[in-house]
Amino acid sequence: xxxxSTAPCMQHPQEELLRSERIPHIxxxxxxxxxxxxxxxxxxxxxxxxxxDVAMVSGIGCTGRMAGYIKVDSYHTTHGxxxxxxxxxxxxxxxxxxxxxxxxxxxIAIGGNHFIHAARRNIDMTVICVNNLNYGMTGGQQAPSTxxxxxxxxxxxxxxxxxFDFCQLAAACGAVYVSRWTSIHxxxxxxxxxxxxxxxxxxxxxxxAACPTAFGRRNRMRAALDMxxxxxxxxxxKNNIDPREAPLDFEGPLLxxxxxxxxxxxxxxxxxxxHSGQLGEWPDLERQKHTSGQ
Amino acid sequence: MxxxxxxxxxxxxxxxxACAEGALAAGCRFFAGYPIxxxxxxxxxxxxxxxxxxxxxxxxxxxxxxMAALLGASWGGKKAMTSTSGPGFSLMMENLGLGIxxxxxxxxxxxxxxxxxxxxxxxxxxxxxxxxxxxSHGHYEIIALCPSSPQEMFDFTIRAFNLSERFRLPVLxxxxxxxxxxxxxxxxxxxxxxxxxxxxxxxxxxGQFLPYRPEADGVAPMACFGDGYRIHVTGxxxxxxxxxxxxxxxxxxxxxxLVNKIKMNRDAIISYETEYLDDAEVxxxxxxxxxxxxxxxxxxxxxxxxxxxxxxxxxxxxxxxEFIRGLAGRVRALIMPExxxxxxxxxxxxxxxxxxxxxxxxxxxxxxxxxxxILSAVEDIRKEAV
Numbered sequence: 270x271x272x273x274s275t276a277p278c279m280q281h282p283q284e285e286l287l288r289s290e291r292i293p294h295i296x297x298x299x300x301x302x303x304x305x306x307x308x309x310x311x312x313x314x315x316x317x318x319x320x321x322d323v324a325m326v327s328g329i330g331c332t333g334r335m336a337g338y339i340k341v342d343s344y345h346t347t348h349g350x351x352x353x354x355x356x357x358x359x360x361x362x363x364x365x366x367x368x369x370x371x372x373x374x375x376x377i378a379i380g381g382n383h384f385i386h387a388a389r390r391n392i393d394m395t396v397i398c399v400n401n402l403n404y405g406m407t408g409g410q411q412a413p414s415t416x417x418x419x420x421x422x423x424x425x426x427x428x429x430x431x432x433f434d435f436c437q438l439a440a441a442c443g444a445v446y447v448s449r450w451t452s453i454h455x456x457x458x459x460x461x462x463x464x465x466x467x468x469x470x471x472x473x474x475x476x477x478a479a480c481p482t483a484f485g486r487r488n489r490m491r492a493a494l495d496m497x498x499x500x501x502x503x504x505x506x507k508n509n510i511d512p513r514e515a516p517l518d519f520e521g522p523l524l525x526x527x528x529x530x531x532x533x534x535x536x537x538x539x540x541x542x543x544h545s546g547q548l549g550e551w552p553d554l555e556r557q558k559h560t561s562g563q
Numbered sequence: 564m565x566x567x568x569x570x571x572x573x574x575x576x577x578x579x580x581a582c583a584e585g586a587l588a589a590g591c592r593f594f595a596g597y598p599i600x601x602x603x604x605x606x607x608x609x610x611x612x613x614x615x616x617x618x619x620x621x622x623x624x625x626x627x628x629x630m631a632a633l634l635g636a637s638w639g640g641k642k643a644m645t646s647t648s649g650p651g652f653s654l655m656m657e658n659l660g661l662g663i664x665x666x667x668x669x670x671x672x673x674x675x676x677x678x679x680x681x682x683x684x685x686x687x688x689x690x691x692x693x694x695x696x697x698x699s700h701g702h703y704e705i706i707a708l709c710p711s712s713p714q715e716m717f718d719f720t721i722r723a724f725n726l727s728e729r730f731r732l733p734v735l736x737x738x739x740x741x742x743x744x745x746x747x748x749x750x751x752x753x754x755x756x757x758x759x760x761x762x763x764x765x766x767x768x769x770g771q772f773l774p775y776r777p778e779a780d781g782v783a784p785m786a787c788f789g790d791g792y793r794i795h796v797t798g799x800x801x802x803x804x805x806x807x808x809x810x811x812x813x814x815x816x817x818x819x820x821l822v823n824k825i826k827m828n829r830d831a832i833i834s835y836e837t838e839y840l841d842d843a844e845v846x847x848x849x850x851x852x853x854x855x856x857x858x859x860x861x862x863x864x865x866x867x868x869x870x871x872x873x874x875x876x877x878x879x880x881x882x883x884x885e886f887i888r889g890l891a892g893r894v895r896a897l898i899m900p901e902x903x904x905x906x907x908x909x910x911x912x913x914x915x916x917x918x919x920x921x922x923x924x925x926x927x928x929x930x931x932x933x934x935x936x937i938l939s940a941v942e943d944i945r946k947e948a949v
Contacts, residue, residue, distance in 0.1 A: 321791045342788045345797035347661050350631040357632035361639025386624040544614040
């Protein structure tokens with residue numbers, strides 16, 4: 270009568286990429302991170318990259334725990350420092366694909382400086398930011414993503430701050446691939462992540478996700494489905510537009526889509542170039558370096 | 564053809580440059596740093612030299628990022644280092660702890676200047692010695708070496724890499740502004756004459772590998788990114804399988820493992836040299852640039868008929884506890900010159916355990932200790948001890 274545990278129906282479709290022995294995970298019911306995590310796993314599979322040469326780096330927070338459940342070389346580092354750790358990892362092993370999984374606080378508050386510089390350098394990595402509008406793991410505090418007026422445990426009468434627009438920030442700093450989705454856009458998000466992983470350079474994918482436990486309950490979205498319905502009702506897909514034309518606005522249409530896909534030499538490309546002797550003297554870089562006549 | 568990484572020959576270079584050359588000779592191929600006086604020359608030399616040997620230099624946005632990048636590069640399979648001074652060293656402390664708990668080999672050179680805070684950027688200090696020991700939160704063991712010359716900047720940086728690879732932790736080279744900036748002769752041996760240690764890698768099948776199970780030497784083999792082991796590495800307290808384990812028993816096992824791998828190998832780590840100890844009444848115990856002051860004081864004292872000896876600490880952490888305890892029972896006094904108002908002297912005093920008086924010759928920083936001041940302290944303590 271016993272079903273063998275190896276029966277296909279008993280396995281998670283992403284079994285090969287899961288540390289199943291670590292399940293159950295820590296995420297709350299209704300949390301959007303698990304959905305995003307599934308999309309990340311599916312995207313990794315779709316890239317066809319050898320799994321031994323895919324790594325995930327994370328910092329601290331709910332999203333950071335993705336690194337603990339994915340069965341690739343995975344590094345759960347310090348709060349905010351996933352990107353510089355990933356920078357070292359990628360430069361030391363350039364043939365590997367490096368993903369960074371980060372929450373909004375981890376990536377843009379404590380880690381904001383690293384984010385803008387990695388985008389500027391165009392380090393070849395894929396940064397996935399699950400934006401749940403607050404610090405979930407510590408119980409729902411105000412973050413640089415918290416919308417103006419939204420209530421958190423450290424802004425009990427409403428946040429007095431204007432949030433960052435992550436996609437605009439990434440684009441302004443030089444990211445070569447920028448997209449924004451919500452946790453309900455499973456198919457599009459997976460496709461977007463697949464492209465982002467295969468894209469040479471700094472790719473950034475923001476995913477808005479529900480946090481009913483910490484954020485929703487203080488902002489009239491107490492039930493798990495409330496914010497999902499909100500995403501469903503408000504989101505409007507606009508691909509290939511300048512992120513400046515797609516501000517993250519919760520009062521009007523919620524603009525999502527693949528905003529930017531452009532090419533720019535990566536840090537490693539440029540590092541090789543400046544040491545190749547092929548570059549002229551600044552500011553006339555295009556002029557072939559003059560070799561003394563022999 | 565001579566290796567570009569090992570510049571065999573006799574050079575006239577400063578300590579910071581010698582540090583960079585030592586790193587390259589030890590196999591360092593990744594440097595992440597941030598400019599800071601008086602350590603900048605290490606980064607400058609590495610930025611020029613690393614591309615020549617197939618390595619990579621990256622200037623990060625701050626020292627927090629530098630330290631994080633080192634750890635990433637080390638897990639990427641490269642030997643990695645950074646150099647810094649007080650303010651940057653402070654910024655590195657959190658990720659130094661990540662290096663400790665994840666058992667990540669790398670080297671941090673702190674060319675010490677006067678502090679606290681911005682302090683004396685261009686002038687010498689030795690006041691980060693307790694920060695080196697305890698600067699990151701939590702309980703752990705550390706290895707710190709103190710070079711007293713450009714030659715030792717070369718030699719000790721190689722040793723720092725070897726110790727970090729063997730024992731899997733960040734190793735500190737606690738230099739100082741004078742050693743970093745003084746120019747002296749530096750002998751770089753033939754490449755084949757330089758001992759270079761590589762980290763242990765696992766040999767078992769991936770399914771059988773426990774990334775944090777120490778072997779008999781207290782150290783676990785390290786599976787780097789791409790080795791096929793697909794391990795999880797976390798700054799959380801973890802079990803031998805590398806997975807987070809939020810309970811007191813796991814904490815006890817892990818922290819003891821981090822401490823024991825250093826304690827059980829302390830004889831292989833601790834290094835000191837002695838001069839004139841056979842008949843010494845008063846012994847100067849010194850490290851870094853203060854060794855040079857102490858040696859001068861010793862010669863001046865011997866000329867005056869004072870029976871002085873010298874202990875030169877090459878490693879300061881772990882501290883040579885047993886040796887000092889034995890020494891304290893045989894001499895009339897121990898004196899430690901150091902450029903602070905009393906740091907390593909506390910450890911000296913603890914290890915002497917009341918067997919003899921222990922005195923500090925220190926000041927707050929900005930200049931080296933004058934040999935005459937050490938000699939005055941010797942004379943004072945001889946009067947007291949009679």
